[in-house]
Amino acid sequence: MRIWSSLFTILLVLGIVLFGSCSSGKEGIRPETSDLIESVYASVQVEPEGYYKVFAASTGIIRSIHVKEGDTVATGEVLATIDSDRADLQKSDAIIQAELARENYQGKAAVLSSLENEIASLEKQFSLDSTNFFRQKRLWEQKIGSKSDFEQAELRYDRSLNSLDRARKNFIQKKNELESNYRRALLALDRAETSLDEFSITSRMDGMVYSILKEEGESLGSMEALAQLGSSTDFILKMSIDEVDIARVEVGQQAYITLDAYPGEVFQAELSRIDPMKDERTQTFEVEARFITPPPRLYAGLTGEANITIRTIEDVLHIPLAYLTADDKVITDEGEIEVEIGLRNLDRVQILSGLDSTSTLYLPD
Template sequence: MKLFRYLMLFFIIYSCFNNENKILPTERPLTESVYSSVTIQPDSLYQAYAIVAGILDNNLVEEGDVVSKNQTLIQIINSTPKLNAQNAKFSLNLAKENYNGNAAVLNSILEEITAAKLKYQNDSINYFRQKNLWEQKIGSKVEFDTRKLNYELASNNLKLLQSKYHRTKNELYTAVQQAQNNYQTALINTKDFMVKSKINGKVYALYKESGEIVTTMEPLASIGSATHFVIDMLVDEVDIVSISKNQDVIINLDAYNGKVFKGKVSKIYPKKDERNQTFKVEAVFENPPNILYPGLSGEANIIIKKKDTVLTIPKAYLIEDDKVKTDDGLTPITTGLQNMEYIEVLSGITKDTFIYKPE
């Protein structure tokens, strides 16, 4: 009698234990998604650098200020460019004076040309007079040759001086143009000491205070959109091939505990980050929160597939990825969509097939 009672008790306990681990597949909507961490960043975010080195004179804006395109953000001090601009201006003025003939360079050549013309005219008269006499057999051959040589030398000298004048004038004109370019470059360098905003946006960070040394290698400010934010996501390389633009994204932000936001994939960066084997993906909010700050973190699920009604089983009941335990033993199944909890069953069992949780 006691043995019978023990057997009955064992059977009841075994049956209860068995029933607790035995379930039927269920039909439900199923969504397959790719998980990603999330960081919120302003759209068009960039870091502003100085083009030249110096000392920071003054931050003309504060963190949180809304700025417009080309608005001056930071003023830098450096006297060298101003001195260079002054020197370039002096060189330009000198070059203009030389070119316009007010200096001795061109005037001295003009004086030489005037004297050469007088000599050429005098030698020309003497030559042609002696030539006429020689044709009449008057005078000596030596005298004729001397007058001819003087005439030719005077002619050549005048041509050389005239050529020298035009060449010098061209060189002086070129010098004016070069001085003008140098002066404009020097002026640009003085303007480079003002760091300006490239966009209409907001100042999110200022990295230096007045009196600190500024180099071209260190950022001075962080500027981004004041109203538009993007969702930066890091997707594992095994999932990136499933991601495409305009896919739906479900976002949970730590700052908005329990609230769900929707977005869409807007950009996929093609270069993999070798440090963490991920790809950067951007999304935009459909209805963003009222308040957002750069650096807010959270998590997201990128929806890659979705079905309204499918036969599913809990993933905990799956054995070796493609089998389940039934009353007939291990039964192969074909699977489809899956999420963190459930997996779709395409074939192998029905909604009336009991399955058992593996031990």
């Protein structure tokens, strides 16, 4: 019995020595006390401000492309034209019809000129017939002259008055008709020009051509983009955030950005927009942010990662997340012990109880 007791004591001591030698063979760390930041991870892609795909208002064959990738363009600048022979003919015909209608309404050889001349002639005739009528009327009232002369003068007066009245009404009617024809011709010309404009694809912003997706001579459908444009100076960050994290994200929160093009550097940004609709394909939400401290140079399509700050807890005890086992335990000089944890982020975890700043921790095997 005494032999077995001695043997157990030897094994226990040997185990302690072996564990101590194992722990002493590893490099230990101690918990730290400082502010701990809770954050949400997001993948990042840099995109030009105002980035959009250019579509044509009309389908057809691309006659010519007037820009190339990397060109800067102004608002309204023509990017490409689509074959528009029919629209050109329609515009030419509309110009001819509008000019003819204008000449009829306003020109020297206008129809109204002949009507005005007719009215002037009838006014002279009416003036003459009116003078004769009232002269014959006075004579007849004085019992001078014959009744036949009076009646003939009255008849000529009535006939002149009626003719002048008809001419004036005809003039007004014709003028309204010609004015209406002229306005319709101008509207037809405007529609023809608008239709022709649909065959010219223009830029809707001052910016840069980032890509040309078609070539001259190719067919361009209503759902096919010709090019991709965006700002040449201003960029935004497009972030993809998992749906399990989106409820904690708000506009105005700060984000710390790392870009593959700038290894080892961190840039600050602020969230500016949260897309309310989830992308069913990726099961993520799109969030936009703007740089507070941008890199010296940016390019469309740069990728990286972001940590969005949710909240900060001051003066807490925390350890690297890698030192915590799956069942919330840590390895110390005293062996494996269970700890109570609080806030965690991508690489640190808060320790609520079970450790203090003097504890030594070792990486789990």
